[in-house]
Amino acid sequence: MLADAWHYIVTHPTQFGTALGVHVALSACALAIAALVAIPLGLVVARRAGWALAAINAANVGRTLPSLAVLALAMPILGTGFAPSLTALTLLALPPILTNTIAGILGVDRDVVDAARGMGMTAGEILRRVEMPIATPIVFAGLRTSAVQVVSGAVLAAFIGGGGLGDFITAGIAMMAVPQLLVGAIPVTLLSLAADYLFGTLERRLTPLGLRAA
Amino acid sequence: MISITGLSKRFADAAGPAVDALSLEIGAGEICVLIGPSGCGKTTTMRMINRMIEPDSGSIVVGGRDVTRVDPIELRRSIGYVIQQVGLFPHMTIAENIATVPQLLGWDRARIAKRVDDLLTRVHMDPARDRSRYPRELSGGQKQRIGVARALAADPPVMLMDEPFGALDPITRASLQDEFLRILRELDKTIVFVTHDIDEAIRMGTRIAIMRAGRLVQYDTPEAILARPADPFVEAFVGSDRALKRLSLLVVSDHAAKDPPPGGAPTVLQSLNLRDALSTLLSADAEVAAVVDAGGAIRGTLTLDTIRAAGDLKTEERR
Amino acid sequence: MQWFLRNWDQVAIALWEHVAISLTALSIAFVLSLAIGIVAARRPRVYAAALGISGFLYTIPTLAFLALLIPIVGLGRTNAIIAMVAFSLLILVRNITTGIRTVPGDVVDSARGMGMTQLQILARVELPLASPVIVAGLRVAAVTVISVTVVAAYINAGGLGTLIFNGIAGDHPPKIWAGALTACALAIAVDLSLAAVERRLRRTCTG
Secondary structure, X not given: OXXXXXXXXXXXXXXXXXXXXXXXXXXXXXXXXXXXXXXXXXXXXXXXXXXXXXXXXXXXXXHHOOHHHHHHHHHHHHOOOHHHHXXXXXXXXXXXXXXXXXXXXXXXXXXXXXXXXXXXXXHHHHHHHHHHHHHHHHHHHHHHHHHHHHHHHHHHHHHHOOOOOHHHHHHHHHOOOHHHHHHHHXXXXXXHHHHHHHHHHHHHHHOXXXXXXX | OEEEEEEEEOOOOOOOOOEEEEEEEEOOOOEEEEEOOOOOOHHHXXXXXXXXXXXXXXXXXXXXXXXXXXXXXXXXXXEEEEEOOOOOOOOOOHHHHHOHHHHHHOOOHHHHHHHHHHHXXXXXXXXXXXXXXXXXXXXHHHHHHHHHHHHHOOOOOEEEEEOOOOXXXXXXXXXXXXXXXXXXXXXXXXXXXXXXXXXXXXXXXXXEEEEEOOEEEEEEOHHHHHHOOOOHHHHHHHOOOHHHHHHHOOEHHHHOEOOOOOOOOOEEEOOOEHHHHHHHHHHHOOOEEEEEOOOOOEEEEEEHHHHHHHOOHHHHHHO | OHHHHHOHHXXXXXXXXXXXXXXXXXXXXXXXXXHHHHHHHHOHHHHHHHHHHHHHHHHOOHHHHHHHHHHHHOOOHHHHHHHHHHHHHHHHHHXXXXXXXXXXXXXXXXXXXXXXXXXXXXXXXXXXXXHHHHHHHHHHHHHHHHHHHHHHHHHOOOOOHHHHHHHHHOOOHHHHHHXXXXXXXXXXXXXXHHHHHHHHHHHHHOO
């Protein structure tokens, strides 16, 4: 079966390449846009108690929504294809990043922030020099969770014409052709593991030396 | 150096004022200790000096400048700030921690590096070994040493210290108090020091401000407060052992007689305080002690009578 | 909306199927995780291994996992349930083990001092005190399972996903709305109820 799957890839290189490319593009863009929105939002909202709570509650609701439901809802509203898929995936990627950014900032020791303020740092300096470096590991943990979720969600984009490796899986299931199914399932699993590994490594590397477990 | 006039602050959901028309003058080079029971307003007062809390009314003038008219950020960069939990930045090395305010002020790198090394030496740590270490590697006492070094970094004329040694065990606390007093003797700083520990106040303070419910109850030297507490509250606050506390402010060498001691007398160091000397005599069940110097040479004698006379409150009050 | 009112029985059946599969999967996952979690609480190496394996399984994309199971177990409910159990293991094992480990040492100590056996301590002290954290894990697992069930409709497992797929295939938006919104509502309802349970347990278990 694996040999058949490999044979399929070799005989359909452009088809596979395109699907892989679209999948990576969807995932990367959704993650990037979500990060560009959620991280600044989280930073602004974190120290305002009422807003922070509202944001966290909204994010929690967002996290419970079944991915396929969100993607499917994009179809009657936005149609099919890349853009609607990207929109839905971006929405799915937002909650973990937002929650973790807020948690990261709130997790900075109050005494450390007090000392920084007492020493004459402006609010911006405190954010840049103290809060963000300390919150970085947690923010990246959120990015990691989101990345895995987005790669998984992008598989489902096949159902609304978004392309990606999910196309092989759905085709394989529809035609009961196991090799084709594997052509989708195995690479996307590897992609997901790679994303997890990548962000895990980034999380470790970007943890300030003073904060690493001794 | 610091002039506080009619300072008041009331918090939103509080029953009474946190600070109530407080007025006091702190001279340059003095250590003013703010002390009182929980909720007396000592920390609030201190935090109004660098505008971490904004006053409702009254004025605070530091070095001739009214603090409410100065940019708070600039103000705080010119005042040293040490808190009980230290608040060292865990993600920065010790050197980077100490260098924080100089960096904010734009000093050049060479000047900062030298200053960091000087300060590390001054707080009895090893620049070569310690500058690139991280806060998590330090003990509580070492952390607070760095906290003090960090506050001294930009050489501010005024320092605010909020129970800086409160989180340490008694032995470390005592040694840090001594070290800090020693450092201060070499520098010219005005310190506002908050504590709830009367022994620490007596040890550290040039003058002690006893506060209660936001008001100033007594503001005087330790000796004066111990000899003449202003009211029953102060008397209770300083403790019923204030006679002994007063003795702890006096040194053997100032009260020793030049007579030779009898054989078999217990020894006391001439640098010891009278309270500890009294303790030595009582445990040895002796009337006379031999006063010795650090090298062990005999310098004179000290008798129980001398101690009693020195600590005699009635005599003090008559004077 | 019209469609929904006229065909609410279809939705109800789909909902019922959805709840049935989810509940089955969650129960199996919970029992399995309880066994693993209790052992792992006392053996760090077992814990590390359990986290490693379940973490790996969790990273596999949903549809890919279902697809990979097809050559082994075919289509249908069994396939879906195996996938759901696999995805739920990580959060449940982690929370059960952490919950047990963070029971205050002095409480366990007094229990032992009173003469309780290991099993009694587990049943009467550790698990009850760990229950808020365990329910927190159940909450996440439940939502995960509901989400997977939506996708599993594609491999003939039934559930609300059937409405969604029929809607997409037939270009019939009302079905999509009905399936998707009901699934979202179910997920939110389950999450909020378990959150309430978690809150109640936290109150009784602390102080």
